[in-house]
Amino acid sequence: MLRTKGNIIRGCLPYCRTFATQPPKVPLPPLPPLPGKGNESSDAPPSTIDTPSPPPQPTSSGLLDRFASKLRRDIEEMEQRRKEKEAAAGLSLPETAIPKVQKQPGLLSRVDERLQQQRRELEAAQLAKREAGQSSRVSPSLQKRMDEYLDLDANLREREELLKKAFREGYWDDYKEAARKGAKLWEAPRRMRNANASPLVPNPQSRTLAGQTTDVMSLVRNKKASLVTFMFSAFGEPHVNSFADRFLKEFKDVPEVQLVQLNIEENWVKAPVLKMLTPVVRWRVPKDRRDKYLLHYSSIADARRSAGMTNNVLGWVNLVDSQGRIRWQAHGLAKDHELATMIKLTRKLAGLSDVVAPDMMDDVPPDVAQAKKAPSV
Numbered sequence: 001m002l003r004t005k006g007n008i009i010r011g012c013l014p015y016c017r018t019f020a021t022q023p024p025k026v027p028l029p030p031l032p033p034l035p036g037k038g039n040e041s042s043d044a045p046p047s048t049i050d051t052p053s054p055p056p057q058p059t060s061s062g063l064l065d066r067f068a069s070k071l072r073r074d075i076e077e078m079e080q081r082r083k084e085k086e087a088a089a090g091l092s093l094p095e096t097a098i099p100k101v102q103k104q105p106g107l108l109s110r111v112d113e114r115l116q117q118q119r120r121e122l123e124a125a126q127l128a129k130r131e132a133g134q135s136s137r138v139s140p141s142l143q144k145r146m147d148e149y150l151d152l153d154a155n156l157r158e159r160e161e162l163l164k165k166a167f168r169e170g171y172w173d174d175y176k177e178a179a180r181k182g183a184k185l186w187e188a189p190r191r192m193r194n195a196n197a198s199p200l201v202p203n204p205q206s207r208t209l210a211g212q213t214t215d216v217m218s219l220v221r222n223k224k225a226s227l228v229t230f231m232f233s234a235f236g237e238p239h240v241n242s243f244a245d246r247f248l249k250e251f252k253d254v255p256e257v258q259l260v261q262l263n264i265e266e267n268w269v270k271a272p273v274l275k276m277l278t279p280v281v282r283w284r285v286p287k288d289r290r291d292k293y294l295l296h297y298s299s300i301a302d303a304r305r306s307a308g309m310t311n312n313v314l315g316w317v318n319l320v321d322s323q324g325r326i327r328w329q330a331h332g333l334a335k336d337h338e339l340a341t342m343i344k345l346t347r348k349l350a351g352l353s354d355v356v357a358p359d360m361m362d363d364v365p366p367d368v369a370q371a372k373k374a375p376s377v
Helices: 002-021 060-089 107-132 140-150 152-167 173-181 216-220 234-251 271-276 278-284 287-292 301-306 336-350
Strands: 206-208 225-231 257-264 293-296 316-321 326-331
Touching: 107 140, 107 152, 206 287, 216 225, 216 257, 216 316, 225 234, 225 336, 234 257, 234 316, 234 336, 257 287, 271 278, 278 293, 287 293, 316 336, 326 336
Parallel strands: 225 257, 257 293
Antiparallel strands: 206 293, 225 316, 316 326
């Protein structure tokens, strides 16, 4: 029991020493009572109670005023010195003169200006030679290439065409359309177009299998009716032949009617291949048709689209009059009623009697089957 009490006393000794060493707490003075809420037994009036004074206000407004006044004085002094300098120099400059920055021309503007300057110099030199009676040593072909190179309008048109090909047209668009819709986008009409509303046939400068350079208008101008076919790929060859074979069978011995065929390669990468295969094409075409079989090795996309030939995968046939106007058009593999319409309209355009072949009477539409037969002699 005594041992237990000794242990308790020894455990409490540290706390006792700490309490003995701490200073005594000093009581704080009482706070003054608030007005109206103090001790009700106090007899002192509310006015005699001390209230805390408000905090001092910052004095920054005076500093800002002094800075603004100094800034105004400096501006007035600078303006006064400027006026004194102007008066001493005898100049009357505006109050605020803002220098204008001249914009430098861009690269394309400089190139166009240089081309125009070269063109003017060449034209002046050529005119001086002509006036002096001197003949130019430049060949006509080189002169033509120089004129095309210096023609600003032609360069702009070529630039627009390149932009269309690069950003607006896809190489596989025509193939996708043919795969989606088939070889027939639409069936050929059964009536002839009005002459005033007919587009002109594309007229590219081409070379025949006989070795001559000509165009379509030179061939169709001397005939009343011409069937002009356009083939842009091997896929369109059977389409064209389905119309051309029947056309030749019907009008082979008619002098006012002719067949003109165009084999066009619009892709400049494939053009050398077609040139290399020219002997093969010449061997497949009969001799009597080689002078009207034309080969062309550049794009005619704008001309053919304006003429209604929107797809370059299919084969197209056009019935053209003597002025080069497309009066009737078809594409794809020929159907029986399209062949009957082609023969009927060709006879009408050439001024021949409207007679339908006997082997086609069962497949033609009623308006064609009821056509008047030619009177027997």
